[in-house]
Amino acid sequence: MAEIILPKINLPEAKVTATAGGAPLIAIEQLSLYYGASKALKNISLNLGEKIVTAFIGPSGCGKSTLLRCLNRMNDLIDNVRIEGAIKIGGHEIYNKDVDVIELRKRVGMVFQKSNPFPKSIYENVAYGLRLHGVKNRSALDEAVEQSLQQSALWDEVKDRLHSSALGLSGGQQQRLCIARAIAIKPEIILMDEPASALDPIATTRIEELILNLKKDFTIVIVTHNMQQAARISDETAFFYIGELVEFGPTTKIFTNPAQKRTEDYVTGRFG
Amino acid sequence: MGIHRGHRARPLEWLAEKFIFLVSLSTILMVFLIFLFVAREALPIFLGQADTALIQKAIPPDQLETLSPAKLQQYLDLTPQQFVTMDRETLKSLMELKQDAQNEIPEKFRNDPDARANTTDWHYLLLPHQWSGYAKPEYIWQPVGQIQKYNIIPLLVGTLKVTLIGLLFAVPLAVGAAIYVSQLARPRVREIVKPTIELLSGIPSVVVGVFALLIMATVLQKIFGYQTRLNAFVAGCALGFAVIPVIFSIAEDALTSVPRAYTQAALALGASRWQTAWQIVLPAALPGVFAATVLGFGRAIGETMIVLMVCSASVMSWNIFDSARSITTTIAAEMAEAVSGGPHYRILFMLGALLFAATFVSNMIGGMVIQRFKLKLEGKR
Amino acid sequence: MNTITPPQYLPDNTSDTTRLTRHFRAEKFDFWSFFFSGLTGLATLFILGILAVILTNIVINGWSAISWHFVSTIPKKDFFDASTTGVLPMIVGTTIRVFVMTIFVIPVGVITAIYLTEYAPNTSIITRVIRAAVNNLAGVPSIVFGLFGLGFFINFVGKNMDALLHNPSAVWGQPALIWAALTLAVMTLPVVIVATEESLKAIPPGLREASLALGATKLETIWRIVLPQALPGIMTGGILAVSRAAGEVAPILFTGVAYYMASLPLHVTDQFMDLGYHVFVLATQSPNIEQTRPILYATVLVLLLLTFALNIVAIIIRARMRKKLRALG
Numbered sequence: 001m002a003e004i005i006l007p008k009i010n011l012p013e014a015k016v017t018a019t020a021g022g023a024p025l026i027a028i029e030q031l032s033l034y035y036g037a038s039k040a041l042k043n044i045s046l047n048l049g050e051k052i053v054t055a056f057i058g059p060s061g062c063g064k065s066t067l068l069r070c071l072n073r074m075n076d077l078i079d080n081v082r083i084e085g086a087i088k089i090g091g092h093e094i095y096n097k098d099v100d101v102i103e104l105r106k107r108v109g110m111v112f113q114k115s116n117p118f119p120k121s122i123y124e125n126v127a128y129g130l131r132l133h134g135v136k137n138r139s140a141l142d143e144a145v146e147q148s149l150q151q152s153a154l155w156d157e158v159k160d161r162l163h164s165s166a167l168g169l170s171g172g173q174q175q176r177l178c179i180a181r182a183i184a185i186k187p188e189i190i191l192m193d194e195p196a197s198a199l200d201p202i203a204t205t206r207i208e209e210l211i212l213n214l215k216k217d218f219t220i221v222i223v224t225h226n227m228q229q230a231a232r233i234s235d236e237t238a239f240f241y242i243g244e245l246v247e248f249g250p251t252t253k254i255f256t257n258p259a260q261k262r263t264e265d266y267v268t269g270r271f272g
Numbered sequence: 273m274g275i276h277r278g279h280r281a282r283p284l285e286w287l288a289e290k291f292i293f294l295v296s297l298s299t300i301l302m303v304f305l306i307f308l309f310v311a312r313e314a315l316p317i318f319l320g321q322a323d324t325a326l327i328q329k330a331i332p333p334d335q336l337e338t339l340s341p342a343k344l345q346q347y348l349d350l351t352p353q354q355f356v357t358m359d360r361e362t363l364k365s366l367m368e369l370k371q372d373a374q375n376e377i378p379e380k381f382r383n384d385p386d387a388r389a390n391t392t393d394w395h396y397l398l399l400p401h402q403w404s405g406y407a408k409p410e411y412i413w414q415p416v417g418q419i420q421k422y423n424i425i426p427l428l429v430g431t432l433k434v435t436l437i438g439l440l441f442a443v444p445l446a447v448g449a450a451i452y453v454s455q456l457a458r459p460r461v462r463e464i465v466k467p468t469i470e471l472l473s474g475i476p477s478v479v480v481g482v483f484a485l486l487i488m489a490t491v492l493q494k495i496f497g498y499q500t501r502l503n504a505f506v507a508g509c510a511l512g513f514a515v516i517p518v519i520f521s522i523a524e525d526a527l528t529s530v531p532r533a534y535t536q537a538a539l540a541l542g543a544s545r546w547q548t549a550w551q552i553v554l555p556a557a558l559p560g561v562f563a564a565t566v567l568g569f570g571r572a573i574g575e576t577m578i579v580l581m582v583c584s585a586s587v588m589s590w591n592i593f594d595s596a597r598s599i600t601t602t603i604a605a606e607m608a609e610a611v612s613g614g615p616h617y618r619i620l621f622m623l624g625a626l627l628f629a630a631t632f633v634s635n636m637i638g639g640m641v642i643q644r645f646k647l648k649l650e651g652k653r
Numbered sequence: 654m655n656t657i658t659p660p661q662y663l664p665d666n667t668s669d670t671t672r673l674t675r676h677f678r679a680e681k682f683d684f685w686s687f688f689f690s691g692l693t694g695l696a697t698l699f700i701l702g703i704l705a706v707i708l709t710n711i712v713i714n715g716w717s718a719i720s721w722h723f724v725s726t727i728p729k730k731d732f733f734d735a736s737t738t739g740v741l742p743m744i745v746g747t748t749i750r751v752f753v754m755t756i757f758v759i760p761v762g763v764i765t766a767i768y769l770t771e772y773a774p775n776t777s778i779i780t781r782v783i784r785a786a787v788n789n790l791a792g793v794p795s796i797v798f799g800l801f802g803l804g805f806f807i808n809f810v811g812k813n814m815d816a817l818l819h820n821p822s823a824v825w826g827q828p829a830l831i832w833a834a835l836t837l838a839v840m841t842l843p844v845v846i847v848a849t850e851e852s853l854k855a856i857p858p859g860l861r862e863a864s865l866a867l868g869a870t871k872l873e874t875i876w877r878i879v880l881p882q883a884l885p886g887i888m889t890g891g892i893l894a895v896s897r898a899a900g901e902v903a904p905i906l907f908t909g910v911a912y913y914m915a916s917l918p919l920h921v922t923d924q925f926m927d928l929g930y931h932v933f934v935l936a937t938q939s940p941n942i943e944q945t946r947p948i949l950y951a952t953v954l955v956l957l958l959l960t961f962a963l964n965i966v967a968i969i970i971r972a973r974m975r976k977k978l979r980a981l982g
Contacts, residue, residue, distance in 0.1 A: 024799070074866060079774060102282070106868035116859035118878055119978060128877075129867040185867065285870050295761060296768035297779075299846075300786040302839055306793060309804035437867070448696035456690050457697075465697060472704050474960070476900025478929045479953050480937050483707050486946075516700060546686035567792070574794020576903040577929075581936055592688065600796045607803075607907055624800040628793060635792035639785065 025050040025189065025219055031085035033066060033075070040066050042243045043085070048236075053211060053220045055234035055251070057227060059266070063222045063241040068191050071221065072108040073101050090191070105135065109182035113194040115174040117166035117181070122149075122158050125166045125177055129185040144184055151217075152180040153210050172203025179210065183218065190214065192222040196229070208233050219233065227267060231255050239263045307628055314622035317392055317615070325396035332371065336364055392615050397424050411588045413597070415606065415616045422619050426588040430504065430596035434579055435572045437508025437592060442572075443565055446519035450561075454527035455535070455549035466524065466560055473517035481581035484510030489582070496593075504596035507582040510570055519568040522642075525559020527553055529649060559645035570631045576600040599623050617618075715954030718947035724955060727732030730913055732935060733945050736840035738822035740955055745917050746830075746925030747959065750905070751898050753834035753921070754841065759891055761838070762845030769846070770853040771875060791843035795903035802836035824922055831921040840904055848893060852886020853879065882978060888971040892964055899960045902929040928956040 022049035033041035041063045048054050056064035069075045070087060073094060086093050096106055106129075117125050126270045128136075135141055145162070149155040154176045158169070166177055175195060192211070196204040211220060211233050218261060224230050230237055231251060238248040239258075247254060247263045258264045265271055311318070339347065345355040348366050358366075395401070400409035403421065411425040449469065453462050489506045496505070530553050538548040554561070580601040589596075597605075603620050610617040726739025765783070773780040780931075811826035818824075856879055864874040911924035912934065918925040932952050939945035 072866060074862070077862075077865070079776070100282075102868050104868075105866055106917055110866040112859065112862065112866075115858060116857070116863040118860060118863065119882060128864070131868050132867065132873060181863075181867065280817065285872050288872050292764055292768045292772060295764040296773075296783055298761065299765055299783055299790065299842065302842070303786045303789050305805055306797065306801045306839075308798065309809060310800050313800075313804045313808070329756055381926070402964075430982060445696045445700060447691040449700055452690070452693035452697045457692060468704065469700055472700070474896055475704075476902075476929055476956065476960075478900065478932045478936075479711070479957070480707070482932060482953055483710065485936055486942075487706075487710060513703060521698075544683055544686040546690045550689065570792050570794075574792075575797045576795065577795070577933065581933060600794060603796050603800065604903060604906055620712065621800060621804065624797050630793050630795045631794055631797075632789060635789050636785070637789045638792075 002195050006221070024048060025090060026221075027088040028067075029086045029088065031067070031070065031083070032086060033063075033070065034082040034084075035078075036080045040243055041070075044119065044245045046238060046245060046248055048219070048221060050219050051215060051217075051233040053233055055223060055230035055237045056223045056240060057225070057230050057237060057266075058240035058246075059271070060225065061242070063243045064238075064240050065193055067240070068193055068221060068223050069231060070149065071189070071191055072105050072110055074110065076101065087208045100257055106185055106188050108189045109187035110191045111175070111178050111193070111195050113197055115171065115178050115198070117169070117174050117177050119165065119167055121163045122166050122169070122177060123162040126180050126184050129181060133185060148180040148184040151183060152176045153206065153213075154180055170203075172199050172206060175199060175203070175207060176210065179207075179214075183214070187218070189221065192220065194223055194225065197225065204229070227255075239266060241266070307625070307632075310621055310628060311625045314618050314625050317618045317622045320393065328402075332367075335369060336360070362480060392422060392619065397422055397619075400425075413588075413602070415610075415619070420616065421639065422615075424599075424619075425621065427597055427599050427602050427623065429588060429590065430583075431573060431598040431600075433504045433590070433592055433596050434508045434511055434583075435569065435597050437505060438511035438572045439569060440521055441509050441512030441567070442515045442568060446516045446564075446568070447523050447561060449516075450520050450523035450527055450564075451549050451554065454524050455553055456545050469517055469520050472513070473521075477514055477575060477577040478581070480510055480514050481578040484578060484582050498593040500593060500595055502582050502584065502595060503593050504583060505592045507579045507596065508592070510578045510582060511575055514575055514578060515572045517566045518571050519564045522564035522567060523557075523561045526557040526564065526645065529560070529646075530556045531649065557645075559641050559648070563638045563641040563645065566634055566641070570634045570638065573634075574631055576604050580604050599627050670799060690821065711950060711953050711957065714947065715950035716953075718951035719954060723951055727917070732931070733939055733941065733948070734743075738948055740928065740931065740952055742914060742917050742926045743928040743952070744932045744955065744959060746910075747899055747928045747956075748963075749924060750830055750834050750909070750927070751895050751917060751963070752839065753830065754837040754898055755891055755895065756896055757835060758838040758841055758845055759887070762842050762890060762894075763849050763887055765842075766846045766849035767875060767880075767964055769892045770850055771871065772878070787846055788844050790839070793840075795840065795901055796906075796938065798836050798840045798904040799907045801839070802904060806832040806835055807908065828907065828909045828924055830909055830912075830918055830925050833905045833925070836904050836908050837898045837901065840901070841898050844893045844897060845887075845890040848890030849887050852883040852889070855886070856882050885971045885975045885978070888967055892967040892971070894968065895963050896960055899963065900929055900956065902927070902933055905930065928952060928959065932956065 018186075026046075026048035028044055028046040028048075031041060031044045032039060043068060056068060058064050058229055066075065070083070071089070071094075075081050083095055087095060089104075089108065093101070102219075118128060120128070123145055126148050127141050130141055135144070146155060146159075151157065152174060157173060158177075166174065169177060173196075179190075179195070196207045199207065209228065211222065214220060215235075222230075222234065234251045236249065237251045237254040239246045239254060239260075239262075241262055247258060247260045249259075254263060255267055258267060274553070331496070336344070342467040344363065348355075348363070348370065390396075400411050401423070403412065403419070411423045411429075412421040413423055414421040414427045449465075453465050457465070484506055487504070488510060489501050492506055492509065493501050498505070527549075534552050534556060535548055538552045543551070579596075579598050581596045583597060583601065603623055606616065607620055610620055723739055724744060725741050726737070727741050728738040732738050765787075769780065769783065773783070807826060807828060811829070811832065813975070814825040815823055860878055860882075861874055864878050865871070869877070905927060909924055910927045910930045914924060914926050932949065935945055935949040935952060937947070
């Protein structure tokens with residue numbers, strides 16, 4: 001049988017290799033997660049670097065979103081979930097009994113697949129997290145709101161209508177608003193669960209540019225089912241398959257010269 | 273990173289959660305309290321402690337010491353709170369009063385066997401009894417006079433008469449209308465008719481009662497030509513009106529929640545809308561319609577004002593064209609005249625407790641049937 | 654060539670075209686379907702007709718007897734004299750008791766609904782018992798609530814309050830506005846709970862997730878995001894409770910309504926007069942029904958209008974809330 005010539009995925013110049021920031025900010029150690037009796041995550045061990053973009057890729061149902069939600073303990077909201085193993089962020093084990101989940105979520109922010117702005121004004125959406133943490137001074141709020149909106153490349157579009165309803169924005173704008181809302185409280189880490197999957201290609205490009213910019217100040221972990229997106233914006237990539245971590249490494253390596261056959265099959269489109 | 277503080281960091285939140293939980297528990301408490309405090313007033317009847325015999329063995333006052341406090345309290349018909357506040361002298365004078373009262377009983381009762389009967393005893397409450405001056409054993413509810421008659425059978429019969437007439441009137445109309453609105457009419461019609469019929473449930477029952485009293489009674493008498501203008505039949509029909517919206521609402525919801533797939537399959541096979549509704553949808557929605565009827569029954573049994581305004585006399589008769597008194601109207605009409613703490617008062621509370629038990633059971637049944645029906649439609653059973 | 658086999662009910666000698674067109678015409682008139690459809694339609698019409706008759710009857714008969722004098726006078730003891738009678742104390746009594754009721758029923762109802770929607774684990778037995786209790790409360794006959802008010806609030810709570818406060822004569826241990834209002838609150842609790850629950854469930858879970866992910870506690874999320882959105886639904890529950898309570902007479906018979914009060918109720922321990930009860934009195938105790946008829950209908954009309962007015966006020970407030978939510982936060 002003739003060998004199929006694999007199309008070359010178009011990559012930008014070779015990125016800085018892994019762990020450019022130094023020691024792992026997020027260390028996942030032998031993590032397993034059970035929904036009732038079924039094991040959704042199987043013994044995951046993974047170190048995520050600081051101030052880089054790490055992508056989780058894999059076919060539907062492989063557990064990448066589940067793992068992401070473990071990082072800010074959003075899985076606590078689901079009944080019947082059980083965790084084995086540990087996740088250490090900045091050296092602290094986050095599933096420890098005396099960890100304050102609220103504090104954790106202030107340091108680890110999240111952007112969701114379907115944008116969910118509050119039915120409030122644009123200003124109030126961004127200021128929500130700040131108000132939660134006790135910021136009352138009007139000028140401090142104004143400044144922080146403007147800075148966040150600038151950082152999420154939304155300021156120019158909304159600066160004249162800050163007090164109109166957030167629900168009047170387009171899909172792409174709403175998602176950028178959600179990002180602004182998340183970064184307003186200056187978390188160290190931002191988790192993104194398929195942030196552009198519901199958006200058109202132009203809006204998607206803007207989000208991707210935004211992420212590349214945010215990388216300077218935040219550590220970003222992004223789940224995506226779009227391989228090309230992962231190749232475009234991430235520094236390191238982890239490939240998951242049915243609850244297991246198959247391979248993890250620099251993005252260039254994963255996409256051009258993966259060590260595992262399953263990885264190669266997935267990135268070349270043989271399945272998934 | 274400063275994330276260590278644990279749950280103890282937010283005591284206010286924990287407190288608020290516990291408070292919310294406690295407030296929610298209060299609903300369970302309320303149901304218990306209702307039953308508890310209604311039954312509490314009726315307790316002496318249940319325990320057989322009340323004694324309404326006209327002629328009682330009078331205990332001479334000088335035997336005050338020989339009686340235990342509990343017996344003395346019962347003999348003098350006092351509540352525990354009243355008993356405690358009284359001293360020996362007061363108790364002695366009460367005993368004297370009671371002895372005098374026994375001596376003042378009119379001649380005609382001295383030889384009457386009924387005068388010695390404790391009319392709150394179960395036999396008298398439930399079984400027919402031949403009272404002095406009557407030709408044969410009768411069921412009589414007549415709580416006034418020297419010898420009070422507390423047979424509750426006439427009240428049960430009255431309740432049943434009125435409720436059954438009401439349901440016979442309401443169920444076909446309400447279910448028929450539900451079928452029409454849900455399956456046969458245009459969707460636009462449903463939007464208008466459903467809220468309008470539910471408007472009927474917003475009319476206070478006193479208003480329906482007025483209507484029944486003034487208009488319906490006359491109209492129905494002209495149509496059917498019976499003797500008593502205000503009777504159980506009129507009350508039953510008016511009751512039916514009040515109950516129609518309840519049955520309609522639930523039945524219509526049940527019919528509408530049958531999956532469209534069933535209807536479309538039948539229509540595609542060439543069935544008419546009526547055939548589809550009658551042969552496919554109604555059987556599928558039957559549990560829901562049944563539950564609607566059960567809940568309507570509960571509502572009908574509990575209705576007070578309509579029957580109160582239409583009927584007045586308590587007559588033991590199965591004839592629907594005679595007057596009737598239901599349990600609810602008896603309680604409503606007679607409580608004001610019942611001596612607080614007296615046997616009449618307690619029997620009225622007992623009726624209330626029975627009523628509560630009956631509606632409790634019928635509501636549980638209706639609720640369970642609806643639950644199972646919903647699960648069945650969702651494919652979980 | 655493909656021929657269509659004719660169906661059995663058509664005779665063999667029909668031509669092909671006739672067979673095709675014949676397929677779609679009704680073979681015979683479906684009598685029973687028509688009959689039963691018509692019957693159910695008649696049932697619907699009948700119900701609507703009765704409603705119309707009741708309402709027009711009231712309006713026609715009552716309208717002429719209503720006057721400013723009627724609604725603003727405190728009547729003398731003789732209710733049946735059309736020239737001196739009035740319903741002011743009844744209007745005041747009904748309004749106040751309903752108002753006091755909402756003060757109690759809305760917080761308890763909303764908190765319980767919040768628990769059931771936001772906190773209660775679905776599999777817990779306690780949750781099922783609470784729901785069963787709410788369903789049962791909804792089905793208790795109104796007269797039993799009256800007995801409950803008498804047996805619990807007046808004879809237990811009230812009497813004990815009097816004992817604790819060392820009142821020489823019964824102040825709390827007798828029929829009063831507060832006890833009637835509390836009894837009504839217990840009665841209408843399920844209505845508020847169900848309406849609030851519906852509105853809470855309608856809020857998309859994504860909003861709650863977004864708030865929690867920003868580091869808000871559950872309580873903060875409920876207070877800042879969920880409750881404001883649910884307010885119109887809560888108002889609906891309040892409206893329904895008010896409508897129901899304004900027309901109920903049975904629960905207040907033993908707990909606070911009076912046949913005649915010389916003055917308006919000012920204190921929570923006062924007894925009060927009531928529109929619904931007054932209708933009952935006029936209808937059943939009038940010496941001359943023909944003479945009383947206009948007063949009776951006028952009172953009924955006032956009752957309906959009052960309920961209507963309370964509803965409208967609440968609906969307007971709710972519409973304003975909805976508009977505000979839609980525009981901005």
